[in-house]
Amino acid sequence: MMIKVAAVAVIGAAVSVVLRHIKPEYCIGVAIACFVIIMMMIKDDIAAVIDTMLLSANEMGIDSVYVTLIIKIIGVAYLTQFASSICEDAGEKAIAMKVEFAGRISIILMSAPLMFAVINLISGILP
Amino acid sequence: MGTDIDIIYKIAAIGIITAVLYQLLKNSKHEELALMTSLAGLVVVLFMLLPQISLLFTTIKSLFGL
Numbered sequence: 023m024m025i026k027v028a029a030v031a032v033i034g035a036a037v038s039v040v041l042r043h044i045k046p047e048y049c050i051g052v053a054i055a056c057f058v059i060i061m062m063m064i065k066d067d068i069a070a071v072i073d074t075m076l077l078s079a080n081e082m083g084i085d086s087v088y089v090t091l092i093i094k095i096i097g098v099a100y101l102t103q104f105a106s107s108i109c110e111d112a113g114e115k116a117i118a119m120k121v122e123f124a125g126r127i128s129i130i131l132m133s134a135p136l137m138f139a140v141i142n143l144i145s146g147i148l149p
Numbered sequence: 150m151g152t153d154i155d156i157i158y159k160i161a162a163i164g165i166i167t168a169v170l171y172q173l174l175k176n177s178k179h180e181e182l183a184l185m186t187s188l189a190g191l192v193v194v195l196f197m198l199l200p201q202i203s204l205l206f207t208t209i210k211s212l213f214g215l
Contacts, residue, residue, distance in 0.1 A: 030153075033154065033157060040165075041160075041164045044165065044168040045168050045171075045190075048160055048163070048194060051160045051195070051197075052157055052160050054202060055156045055160060057205065058201040058202070058205045059154060059156070061205055061208060061209075062153065069212060072212070072213075094213055097210075097212065097213025098215070100209060100213070101206075104205075
């Protein structure tokens with residue numbers, strides 16, 4: 023699996039370098055195609071990792087709501103990384119920064135209930 | 150895998166063919182045709198990528214339960 027991922031990445035980089043000199047518009051296309059191919063290769067492994075996380079959390083008696091939230095946040099971070107790195111490769115650093123900012127806000131919004139629960143717990147312990 | 154990596158080669162081929170056509174049309178004094186050719190190549194590549202992007206987003210959505 024890892025050999026395949028490395029091969030796809032190297033081939034994509036070589037194609038992108040060739041295209042950058044003659045037609046720079048196509049570099050984004052090559053980058054997106056590489057991203058999708060690698061994602062399709064590793065999606066089963068990601069699913070296995072998530073299953074293992076959920077299973078071990080279940081054994082330890084942790085509420086599965088929290089683990090699901092963590093997995094969702096990982097997904098949001100992954101999407102943000104994808105969009106931001108594509109924008110940055112295209113030379114649009116401003117758009118990339120905005121995408122990252124939106125991702126951060128979205129993650130804070132998703133984890134706000136947990137954050138407030140922790141703050142309430144601490145303020146309940148304090149005299 | 151054999152069919153997956155084909156799309157990178159396809160994009161590369163379309164880019165090179167478009168570049169050649171662009172140069173040919175530009176040297177034969179057809180500037181607007183050259184511009185249209187390069188635009189058409191870009192649109193073709195984007196339409197090839199559209200199902201891929203949709204596949205990526207649906208996979209991420211179902212994988213992380215978003």
